[in-house]
Amino acid sequence: xxxxxxxxxxxxxxxxxxxxxxxxxxxxxxxxxxxxxxxxxxxxxxxxxxxxxxxxxxxxxxxxxxxxxxxxxxxxxxxxxxxxxxxxxxxxxxxxxxxxxxxxxxxxxxxxxxxxxxxxxxxxxxxxxxxxxxxxxxxxxxxxxxxxxxxxxxxxxxxxxxxxxxxxxxxxxxxxxxxxxxxxxxxxxxxxxxxxxxxxxxxxxxxxxxxxxxxxxxxxxxxxxxxxxxxxxxxxxxxxxxxxxxxxxxxxxxxxxxxxxxxxxxxxxxxxxxxxxxxxxxxxxxxxxxxxxxxxxxxxxxxxxxxxxxxxxxxxxxxx
Amino acid sequence: xxxxxxxxxxxxxxxxxxxxxxxxxxxxxxxxxxxxxxxxxxxxxxxxxxxxxxxxxxxxxxxxxxxxxxxxxxxxxxxxxxxxxxxxxxxxxxxxxxxxxxxxxxxxxxxxxxxxxxxxxxxxxxxxxxxxxxxxxxxxxxxxxxxxxxxxxxxxxxxxxxxxxxxxxxxxxxxxxxxxxxxxxxxxxxxxxxxxxxxxxxxxxxxxxxxxxxxxxxxxxxxxxxxxxxxxxxxxxxxxxxxxxxxxxxxxxxxxxxxxxxxxxxxxxxxxxxxxxxxxxxxxxxxxxxxxxxxxxxxxxxxxxxxxxxxxxxxxxxxxxxxxxxxxxxxxxxxxxxxxxxxxxxxxxxxxxxxxxxxxxxxxxxxxxxxxxx
Numbered sequence: 001x002x003x004x005x006x007x008x009x010x011x012x013x014x015x016x017x018x019x020x021x022x023x024x025x026x027x028x029x030x031x032x033x034x035x036x037x038x039x040x041x042x043x044x045x046x047x048x049x050x051x052x053x054x055x056x057x058x059x060x061x062x063x064x065x066x067x068x069x070x071x072x073x074x075x076x077x078x079x080x081x082x083x084x085x086x087x088x089x090x091x092x093x094x095x096x097x098x099x100x101x102x103x104x105x106x107x108x109x110x111x112x113x114x115x116x117x118x119x120x121x122x123x124x125x126x127x128x129x130x131x132x133x134x135x136x137x138x139x140x141x142x143x144x145x146x147x148x149x150x151x152x153x154x155x156x157x158x159x160x161x162x163x164x165x166x167x168x169x170x171x172x173x174x175x176x177x178x179x180x181x182x183x184x185x186x187x188x189x190x191x192x193x194x195x196x197x198x199x200x201x202x203x204x205x206x207x208x209x210x211x212x213x214x215x216x217x218x219x220x221x222x223x224x225x226x227x228x229x230x231x232x233x234x235x236x237x238x239x240x241x242x243x244x245x246x247x248x249x250x251x252x253x254x255x256x257x258x259x260x261x262x263x264x265x266x267x268x269x270x271x272x273x274x275x276x277x278x279x280x281x282x283x284x285x286x287x288x289x290x291x292x293x294x295x296x297x298x299x300x301x302x303x304x305x306x307x308x309x310x311x312x313x314x315x316x317x318x319x320x
Numbered sequence: 321x322x323x324x325x326x327x328x329x330x331x332x333x334x335x336x337x338x339x340x341x342x343x344x345x346x347x348x349x350x351x352x353x354x355x356x357x358x359x360x361x362x363x364x365x366x367x368x369x370x371x372x373x374x375x376x377x378x379x380x381x382x383x384x385x386x387x388x389x390x391x392x393x394x395x396x397x398x399x400x401x402x403x404x405x406x407x408x409x410x411x412x413x414x415x416x417x418x419x420x421x422x423x424x425x426x427x428x429x430x431x432x433x434x435x436x437x438x439x440x441x442x443x444x445x446x447x448x449x450x451x452x453x454x455x456x457x458x459x460x461x462x463x464x465x466x467x468x469x470x471x472x473x474x475x476x477x478x479x480x481x482x483x484x485x486x487x488x489x490x491x492x493x494x495x496x497x498x499x500x501x502x503x504x505x506x507x508x509x510x511x512x513x514x515x516x517x518x519x520x521x522x523x524x525x526x527x528x529x530x531x532x533x534x535x536x537x538x539x540x541x542x543x544x545x546x547x548x549x550x551x552x553x554x555x556x557x558x559x560x561x562x563x564x565x566x567x568x569x570x571x572x573x574x575x576x577x578x579x580x581x582x583x584x585x586x587x588x589x590x591x592x593x594x595x596x597x598x599x600x601x602x603x604x605x606x607x608x609x610x611x612x613x614x615x616x617x618x619x620x621x622x623x624x625x626x627x628x629x630x631x632x633x634x635x636x637x638x639x640x641x642x643x644x645x646x647x648x649x650x651x652x653x654x655x656x657x658x659x660x661x662x663x664x665x666x667x668x669x670x671x672x673x674x675x676x677x678x679x680x681x682x683x684x685x686x687x688x689x690x691x692x693x694x
Contacts, residue, residue, distance in 0.1 A: 056534045078536060086534035090527030096336050097329065108325025109535045154531075163534075 009034045009161050009192035010055065015064035017050050024050040026215035027064070032194060032208070034160075037187045039206030040196040041305070047215040048196040052165050055194070056086050069161055082110075085159040089169035091150035095139030099130050102138055102153060110157035124152030127182065144175025151182060155191070162186065164195040168202065180205055200302045211305060214316075218308045226304050233257055233307075234272045235299040238280060239265045239292035246289055250280075258307050267303055322537060326545025330519065334549060343514055344550075348507040348557045352564050355503055356496050363449040369396035369404060369413040376424035383417070386457040392450075404438060414440045415450050430469040500565040501657040502626040505646040506617070507561060508584065509591050512554045513616040514609060516595030519546055520688075521608040524599075539689045547592050554591070558584050574660030583652045583670065586677050590645040591616070593680025600687040620646040645676040 010032035017025040025047040032038040042048050053059040055068055057077030066073045069083045093102050103124050107117045125131055128148035130141075138146065147167065155162060164183075168176045180202065187193050187207075195206070203209055204223050211219040211226075219226055235258075240246055243266040247259045250268050255276075258269040270276045277294055284291050299307075334340045368387055372379050387394035396413055398404065407413040418436035426433035437454050441447040470476070523529040532542055558581075565571040573580060595612065602608035622628065623637060624646035630638055641647050648669040655661045655669075663670065 058530070058533055078538075081534055082536045084534070086531065088527060088530065090530075092526065092528045092531035094329065094333065094526075094528060096333055101329070101332055105325050105329045106535075108328070109322070109532070109537055111322065111536070 007034050008032070009036075009069060010038075010194060011065075011067045012051075012055070013065045015051065015054060015066050016062050017047075017054060017059065018062045023215050025054070025061075025212075028210075028212065028215075028217040029064075030210050030217060030220055032192060034192055035187060035190050036207040037183060037193045037195065037205065039203050039209045040194065040212065041198065041203050041209055042196075042212035043198065043309075046212045048212060049165055051212070052163055052194070052196060056084060056163055057081055082157075083159055083161060085154040085157070085162040087150050087154040087162075087164050087167055089166040091146045093138045093146060093150055093153065096137065098135050098137055099125065099128075099141075099149060100134040102149065103156065106153040107156050112156060120156045120158075124149070124156060128152045143171045144178065147171050147175060147179060148182065151179070155186070159191070161192045161194065164193065166196055166198070168197065168199065176202070200300065200305075203301050209301075211308060213309055213312050216312070218312050219304070223301055226301065227299050230269070230299050230304060230307060232272055233269050233299075234276065235267055235269045235297055235303055236277065236280065237262070237265050237267055237293075237295050237297045238284070239294075240284055241290040241292075245287065246284060249283060249287055249289075253283075255279075258303060258310065260303065260306055267297070267300070269299065269303060269307065321544075322541055323545045323548065326537075326542060327548050330546060330549040333519075334553065340515055340518070344511050344553045344557055345560070347511060348561055349564060351507050352500070352503055352561055353568070355506075356500055356565070356569050363446050363453075364390055366392050366414045366446075366450050366453070367395040367412060368392050369398055369407050369416045370394060371398045371401050371404065371416070371418045373400075373421045374419050374423040378424035378427045379419045382419065382423070382461060385461055386417070386454070389453075389457075391453050392457070408438065408440050411440070414446065415454060417454075427465055430466075496569040497571050497658065498654070499627070500561075500569050500571045501653045502624070502650050503565075504558065504561060504584070504653050505587070505624055505649045506620045506626060508554055508558055508588060509594075509616045509620045509646060510613070511557060512550060512588055512591030513595040513598065514612040515553075516547065516550050516592050517598040517602065517608040517612045518605055519550070520596065520599035521602050521605050525604055540685070543596065543685065543688055547596075551585075551588055551592065554588050555581075555584065558588075571657065573657050575656035576662060579663050580653065580656045583649060583656070583673070586670070586673050587645060587649045590673070590677040590680050593677065593682075593684045596684030596688055597680065600684065600691055619644045623647070624650050626650060643676070645673055645680075648673040648676075 008031050012031070013029045015025055015028050016023065028047075028051070040048055040051065050059065054061050055066055055073060057073050057080045060074065068080045071079045071083065073080050094105065097105065100121060103121045104117070107113075107120060112120060125134055128145060128151070130136075130145060130149060133141070133145075138149065141149065151164075151167070168179055171179070176199075183193050183195065184205075195202075197203060206223065208222055209219070209226060210217055219229070221229070238246065243261055243264060247261055247266050250256045250259050250266075255273075256268055256270055258267070260267050268280065270280075277296075280294060281291055334344070370383050372383065383394060386392060392415065396403075396407060398407075401418060404413075404416045404418075408416060416436075416438040418438070420433065420435070423433055423435075425431075435458065437451070437458075439447050439451050439454070520529075523532070562573065594616065598608055598611045598615065602611055619640070620626065623630070623633075623641040623644060625641070626646070630641050630647065633641070651669045652666045652673070655666050
């Protein structure tokens, strides 16, 4: 093993999975560095879960190679399983067992016993904020508590790599915030976290982002890198009286790359050109759409992904 | 082998799940009481309506000798035949007897005379038994009259064949004694198949099965870990049935308890395998429950010889019964409990039962292993 390999927690090369005629994951390659938070993003059905299932040894790839913690998932899925933690959006707790019975069960499954189990149980209860509720039925807990308990159960055995499949689905914003604090703590402690999500604000928290669309990895990099990738273009946030009408008006123009609605404002991405602001203002004035403000902004990740998706669609349309 | 966590967890869940407890413990008790008391084929206290047109000491004697048992009771005496139909229609009488004028004369003179017997045939089973009782009673009476007549005329004869059947194993012919051992098959099959299939499918529904799949637990550890608790509880339920059957219906085990429990154990493995196969097919708990009940209750009730003798069924049903385990189990259980036999006379039944269990467990292991490790 070279020093470089030591710093890599997950490598994926040419990974492909088909279900009959349908290609769920199409020849994707990337690496996840040890201790980083890797965000795996994409719309529903893009191939996120299929990829994570292959990496956890639940699903055999059709082609390609994946190693997790240096272990080939095809060749030795059992060793992979001992080295990872896995948590899905379903939280996978037994609702008819108490908090500590759930912890005992998962601890036992991962071979924890005696002092270590006792220690880790106390840790998980503290981490989930469930001190004093150890003997309550899990089914009676609210979503945020269940989520943190599920996380605690998934990492009782202190795995070096943690897979989270849409872990914040159906949880209130405060709990989501707390959950991400826990993820940072783990990452700071050296755990590699591989997380799928479709919340853009969560994507901003990741060290590296892989964006998958229709089974293909269409972008890979840090949030800042991805935004700078749009450097030949400029995004403006325009506040005006009727943003919906404005989007309709701009969509058709040849020099406009993307438009999207953001509450009372809209974003418009154009090829970088100093005269663009004036043109935007003129068009809105002609339309009697009163302009409040036009501001150049760093594109949001959402802008980036909308751009990537339309590029991919265009590329496919051209190929077909 | 890391079985303890799953076994402990299953016990905890079962003890908290009222439905599972009900299926595993109360259902057997309830079924035993219901079937034991309600499903009764004993035909006793049949009401007899008598139209005695002869009104002689001989005809009275005839009626007395016929209805002196606990099976036929002389309840109605009618003046003429017109009242018979009403009594039979209303179910007030199950048997009517018409003794014609000249009965006494015929008896004394040694002549033949016809006595009319009318039986309510609505229930074929009861009717056949009632007709049998009456026919036997009349035959008995006739042969005695014949013997007396011959004696009066100086001839001595012996009845050529004197029937004195001795009924082994269940001398009182109590239905319960026959049914309670048979209930074993039904109850154990039902509770094991339902509870195992539900316990696996519930985990699939909840997503916990996926969580277990990402854990280092091996597929066989999950399967065995789930099987052990249900096997243990089913063995307890079997003991409960035995004790209740003994307390309520006076059914005691004549043969070896060891042989009985070995048979129960092999039979439970069959039920377990069946439940696991169902769990690998069913998408949700409703479907699993439906398939379990349908595939265990109906065959165990209808095609096992539990109530209805297999020998009088059409060929195709007999063939199906022969590939199901309950039939073999019931033969063993009845033989051990009622007849007190050892393993010797029923070894072929043991073999057939074991083959089915091995097949069910094998198939379920292959299916679940494929599902759990993909």
